[in-house]
Amino acid sequence: MKKLINAVENVLSESLDGFAAAHADIVTLGDERKFVQRRSLKKGKVALVSGGGSGHEPLHAGFVGHGMLDAACPGQVFTSPTPDQMVAAAQAVDTGGGVLFIVKNYEGDVMNFAMGAEMAADMGVAKVATVITDDDVAVEKSTYSIGRRGVAGTMIVERLVGAAAEQGRDLAALESYGKDVNARTRSMGVALTSCTVPAAGKPTFTLGEDEMEMGVGIHGEPGRRRVKLAEADAIAAEMMGAILDDLAPKAGQQVLLLVNGFGGTPAMELYLMCNAARRILAGRKLLAARCLVGSYVTSLEMAGCSLTVSLVEDADLALWDQPVHTAALRWGM
Amino acid sequence: MKKLINAVENVLSESLDGFAAAHADIVTLGDERKFVQRRSLKKGKVALVSGGGSGHEPLHAGFVGHGMLDAACPGQVFTSPTPDQMVAAAQAVDTGGGVLFIVKNYEGDVMNFAMGAEMAADMGVAKVATVITDDDVAVEKSTYSIGRRGVAGTMIVERLVGAAAEQGRDLAALESYGKDVNARTRSMGVALTSCTVPAAGKPTFTLGEDEMEMGVGIHGEPGRRRVKLAEADAIAAEMMGAILDDLAPKAGQQVLLLVNGFGGTPAMELYLMCNAARRILAGRKLLAARCLVGSYVTSLEMAGCSLTVSLVEDADLALWDQPVHTAALRWGM
Amino acid sequence: MSSEKELRLAMLTAVAQTISRHAEELTQLDQAIGDGDHGINMKRGFDAVMADSAGLVEKPWPEFLKGVGMTLVMKVGGASGPLFGTLFMTLGKELPGNPCAGDVAGALEAAIQAVQARGKSEAGQKTMLDVLVPVAAQLRKDALALTDLVTVAAAAAEATGPMKAIRGRASFLGDRSIGHVDPGARSSALMVAAVVGAVKGES
Amino acid sequence: MSSEKELRLAMLTAVAQTISRHAEELTQLDQAIGDGDHGINMKRGFDAVMADSAGLVEKPWPEFLKGVGMTLVMKVGGASGPLFGTLFMTLGKELPGNPCAGDVAGALEAAIQAVQARGKSEAGQKTMLDVLVPVAAQLRKDALALTDLVTVAAAAAEATGPMKAIRGRASFLGDRSIGHVDPGARSSALMVAAVVGAVKGES
Ligand SMILES: Nc1ncnc2c1ncn2[C@@H]1O[C@H](COP(=O)(O)OP(=O)(O)O)[C@@H](O)[C@H]1O
Ligand SMILES: Nc1ncnc2c1ncn2[C@@H]1O[C@H](COP(=O)(O)OP(=O)(O)O)[C@@H](O)[C@H]1O
Ligand SMILES: [Mg+2]
Ligand SMILES: [Mg+2]
Ligand SMILES: [Mg+2]
Ligand SMILES: [Mg+2]
Structure with missing residues (x-):
């Protein structure tokens, strides 16, 4: 460790x-x-x-x-x-x-x-x-x-x-x-590597060099299935598909998109995933009214990310844009 | 990869x-x-x-x-x-x-x-x-x-x-x-794992399970020496020692402390390192007037961190506190 | 009275020791179908109980058990903290000041009820209840057959292997939870064995 | 004139191919004492040059070489981009429209001067200059001994192994840079060999 x-x-x-x-x-x-x-x-x-x-x-x-x-x-x-x-x-x-x-x-x-x-x-x-x-x-x-x-x-x-x-x-x-x-609000995650709980001293799970855990939890809990590593677009398609099928939003709906890193994934990859997710939203005629990209809800040093979509109305966006002043999220003050 | x-x-x-x-x-x-x-x-x-x-x-x-x-x-x-x-x-x-x-x-x-x-x-x-x-x-x-x-x-x-x-x-x-x-302004970094340049497809360097690279560069360049993994306090002591010996600040000097993650290190560890670094500053009677903790200057998914100390006066702090509005640093607006 | 106190200390020590010795095993079981902290959680809880043991064992059985339960609630965290905490606290509430062997089955049944209420769960869902319930039944059948109790508990823990989890973190796995023993079931069986060992005067 | 154009295309193709074939090796050399991108950088640069090759080879030697250099500057990045870019651009500036073998040594010497000015560097610091300088010297000695040129370049690249880096990323390593061949020296030697091969009509 x-x-x-x-x-x-x-x-x-x-x-x-x-x-x-x-x-x-x-x-x-x-x-x-x-x-x-x-x-x-x-x-x-x-x-x-x-x-x-x-x-x-x-x-x-x-x-x-x-x-x-x-x-x-x-x-x-x-x-x-x-x-x-x-x-x-x-x-x-x-x-x-x-x-x-x-x-x-x-x-x-x-x-x-x-x-x-x-x-x-x-x-x-x-x-x-x-x-x-x-x-x-x-x-x-x-x-x-x-x-x-x-x-x-x-x-x-x-x-x-x-x-x-x-x-x-x-x-x-x-x-x-x-x-x-x-x-x-709906989310889904994918892990490329495991995390290690300090007190446990060894990785929570093991993935092959060509494997990923699709649907992983934020404690490294196993997800829907362990699959072969795929391209970012395919990963985004599976996650956004599951999220949007469940939310079933109407065309023209405003959404808030959160691209969340699990701790071990660099910003470069998160923005790339953001790009992939936005293309999918656009394809479904959904409007990404706000977009947050970063490692906000992590699993120690796990590599991977989750995508979250919230259906929002103008009133929610007005609240979202209000001043916030915390260690990790700050604007307007 | x-x-x-x-x-x-x-x-x-x-x-x-x-x-x-x-x-x-x-x-x-x-x-x-x-x-x-x-x-x-x-x-x-x-x-x-x-x-x-x-x-x-x-x-x-x-x-x-x-x-x-x-x-x-x-x-x-x-x-x-x-x-x-x-x-x-x-x-x-x-x-x-x-x-x-x-x-x-x-x-x-x-x-x-x-x-x-x-x-x-x-x-x-x-x-x-x-x-x-x-x-x-x-x-x-x-x-x-x-x-x-x-x-x-x-x-x-x-x-x-x-x-x-x-x-x-x-x-x-x-x-x-x-x-x-x-x-x-002086900095020094340590790496616990390597990063992998996408086009290269494999890690830039290899560290044993019990090794770290002390003084690593932000491209994974080798540093001062490759040493056995040490406790956070010892790592902080070596890095802060090198920085402060070089800056040679007077007791009572105000400083800005940046605890910077390299991309693969979770916030929990960065804050722990912040705690260690602050104790060392206090021990040298230096005042941590501002403290920034996060992954700001990274090396892809490399695990590790750097510590940076800037000697600052009130005029610098006044500038530091002015409104800033960028993707990664934002306050006051 | 002094021998009762010694028994309480012996039981506590035996339980804390078995948890400590098996902490890594419990964590590994939890890594397979949970989040890999069950051994760590239980050890933290019983370490805290042992730190208070001198005071705790002075108290009569009901207060002793309530004290153990409260410490577990405050120190274990996770799912097992409130559940084992509730189990011990309810045992304390239900047992008379001077309990005899015949009192235990009823108290355990009531404690299991409380656990079920807290956990919105029942036996058959691949949890600690799959050990606690058969142990209570065996006690009800024969409160003095201590060795059988250990056998029943161990077998019940093993039997959670082929089950599909419907409660606990493992339930997120659906069918993938099948084939792994439930960590809370295993720790329950370990505690039963430790308590029995203490009662029989083994150390 | 048409044979000159063919020679330019043959040289360009040979250089681009050798860089492409050795890209991984160059990157590995750079991983040892740099940041692991030299092969990638050079390949990106010469891929871009090849994409423009049809237009480039139409131009007379000076414009051809300036064009290659400019493309390298705009596409390679890193330290090698401005340096190899400067090398080719200066060669283009220095060579006459119809160069003969005797013109090359002088042009290369001037180009090396420009590289040194840009890089604030000189031979002996474990860089590409440790190949370029002896190659220029050999050309000055005998502009027609093409095979010797390849031998000199290859030996000079090898000879950077025991050197301590004083310029380039490897210089951060101090003594730890000793024992590894410099990637830019190796790519320089590869380019010399490719150019000579093209001149000799090998493919
Ligand atoms: N609802 C429940 N009812 C009964 N037992 C449960 C329930 N949820 C979890 N458990 C038990 O708790 C154990 C997990 O405990 P632990 O790992 O300490 O907590 P957590 O799952 O929060 O990490 C499981 O193995 C299971 O036996
Ligand atoms: N100042 C310099 N003068 C001459 N050559 C240099 C200088 N700095 C670097 N080089 C050459 O450039 C090579 C590295 O190129 P490359 O890896 O593409 O760029 P970077 O070091 O920016 O990643 C070195 O191997 C060395 O030969
Ligand atoms: Mg657990
Ligand atoms: Mg837990
Ligand atoms: Mg390089
Ligand atoms: Mg580079």
Whole structure:
């Protein structure tokens, strides 16, 4: 395992310390590093709290700040945080408007956030509501499973709901808006190499020199199938096909396109994939109203990328364009 | 070779098309993709033109926009652009204030930009001046060599000179400010894995599972020495030691710290390295006035990072904090 | 009372040791059909429990078990944290202050109910429940046949191999989950064996 | 005149072919002590020259050589683009419209001067100059001993192996550059051999 670390046990804490120091203008670190919180809170605004296993940086701590999250709870690498973290975060950032948890659909996250919500309620944090994201079309939807995984689309939910929260909408409105955005958002990923969890010390999976994992999860979970390496255009066609078949948008629909790197893929390839995805959108007469390219929801150093499409209307775009000031996403301020 | 590409010959052009489409609000692509230019030019402002081999994204095209570059000339992967590109770019963005070339110190870049400057002069582009960056302390300075390489510190020069240009300073002032910033900026890098040039199809170098290349260049050039993998703190100590011994700052000096990923290293490790570097700065009683962490000057998918320290005064910090709006660096607007 | 305390310590130590010894194996099982952290998660949890063990074993069985469960909830994370945490906490709630062997089956059944509610799951879905449920049934049948308990647990864990996962991360794999033992089932069987070993006075 | 045109085409084709055939070798040499693109760069340049060859070979020697040089400048990039470009452009400037064998040494010497000025370099620094300079010297000595020219060039390229680089990317390596043949020296020797082959009518 080749990583820039000291001891495996301290990767998370040292990384969080570095993050908090580098972005001291935006965030502070909670006691025992249970959460990262926004430096200045807005009285009465609904507080957005997210979190999940670490290793997906900048998700979620990199999205704490004006226009997105109020706090993020970092779990161990690829392991959901624990309920005490959510309780501490909720207590720290609730300013009376209630707290909205944004949770990726993994049983670990869902259960830990649920216990956190129950405990927070017991401890008098006014109101907690939860939005669960499940945008990964690689997993077929079925009543015989726990449903789809929450992947890169989560950041779109965090951003749009974050902008709406900044405008003063109430908890119920934000909860339903978040569910609505999630329902219009679909993603799919592909891995060219595995990632290595520091504590495990070896790659999560192994791919042949000519293989890729189509439909991979953001923890290196196996996807739809392991296939021969293909050209970027063919990869984009399969992913966009699955996404668009599921969303079934009408011609002329505006969309937001996210080309997300998994951590080990250079910008050059992401922009090339962006180009491929945009050609497919154009072919279906869809309008790429906004386009975000970068490594935003990663799997440590995994090579590969995901494509996310959100169906958006003018009102969503107006929110998207509102000022945002976080470590990883910033404009307008 | 595992890359998200179609044909090796088209990597650069498809990637540039994706980049231009994703950032159409900021940039346009010149004829024959010879350069990426700022969408709106400011009459009379000195035009900043940089460029170099591709594969270092977001450098340079990702830094085209308000507060940084007016144009960037992308060469083939790891290969300097050709003089016709610089000529075309200079012609496109010169609005009367003259053109400043910012060039990393590699003979290829220096010679091609020099030929470009000569040709531009022949063709009537008013005035061209050049700043050469050479911040890499891994290469010992010596009269028997071409001197140090220009690496990640280049983006600090581009940023500070870009902000100064926005304020209306003239060509001579910007040239001397750029040289000044470069002289106060030092970097050093380490690689944990190699990168693979698409056209070459195989890794540029090979490291054992327990080896790293200390002092690596941003094209995967061998560095000071190949050594056993070490802990992050030891790596940071060696790199910061070389940088600070060379800069020899006084206690109490303000510095700008750049922790730069080479493309294959996740944010988690970069922030951990940031933490390590900051401890070393604190130990030398230096003040990390600004801190930038991310993959800004990359070597395709190489794993590793570089550390850069710039000695800065309040005037530099004021420029640093001015609004900037590029694909890869944005604040204040 | 002091022997009860020693039993609690012996059980805790045995469970923590077996988890620690098999952490890599559990992680490997999780790498095959999950995200490769189950061994790491469980070890982190039981290391934390052991750090508190001196205080914990002083407490009577219900508080002891609740304390273990709460520590697991706060330290394990992932899916297994809330589930094993709920399991131990509910065992603590259900068992009387001075439990006898006959109390265990009922308490375990109630704890399994709580796990199922938390996990929205049931036996047959290739999870820890596929070990816990047959273990409870065996306890109900014969609370004193300790060796059988271990055999039942081990066989039940093995039997998750051919199953298709419907809960847990492995469910994302669909048919590709078939052919691998479920990590949570394996860790459950290991814990059963450790507890039985402690009760029988092995070390 | 038509035979001159054929000779230009034969030379161009021979050079382009040898570069193309050895592109991988040149890239490997550059991977050892540079950035692994020399073969790719040179191939891109001569592919572009070949794409224009029909028009280029129509022109008299000076314009032909300037055209080749200009195309190399615009297509090769890197360090070798301006240098080989300058070499060919200066050869074109220096040679008369109807050059004879005796004109070549002087033109090459002038072209080498121009390369040195552009590259701030001289022979002995482990670069293409370590081939070009002895080749010019040999031409000056005997402009007609074509086979000797090839031998001198090949030996000079080999002789860069033990040298320490003082110019070019390899210079960053200091002593670690020792033991590897310089890619630009090797490509220069290949071009000399190709040109001689074309003159001798080999194909
Ligand atoms: N809904 C559920 N009900 C019961 N057990 C479950 C459920 N989800 C997961 N598990 C168990 O948890 C184990 C995985 O635990 P662990 O790897 O620690 O968490 P995670 O899957 O979050 O990484 C699975 O092997 C399975 O036995
Ligand atoms: N200053 C110089 N003077 C003469 N030749 C040089 C100089 N710098 C580089 N070269 C030659 O150029 C070759 C490298 O070319 P190439 O790999 O195409 O460019 P780059 O080094 O920019 O990647 C070297 O092997 C050397 O022969
Ligand atoms: Mg996990
Ligand atoms: Mg090069
Ligand atoms: Mg797991
Ligand atoms: Mg080269």
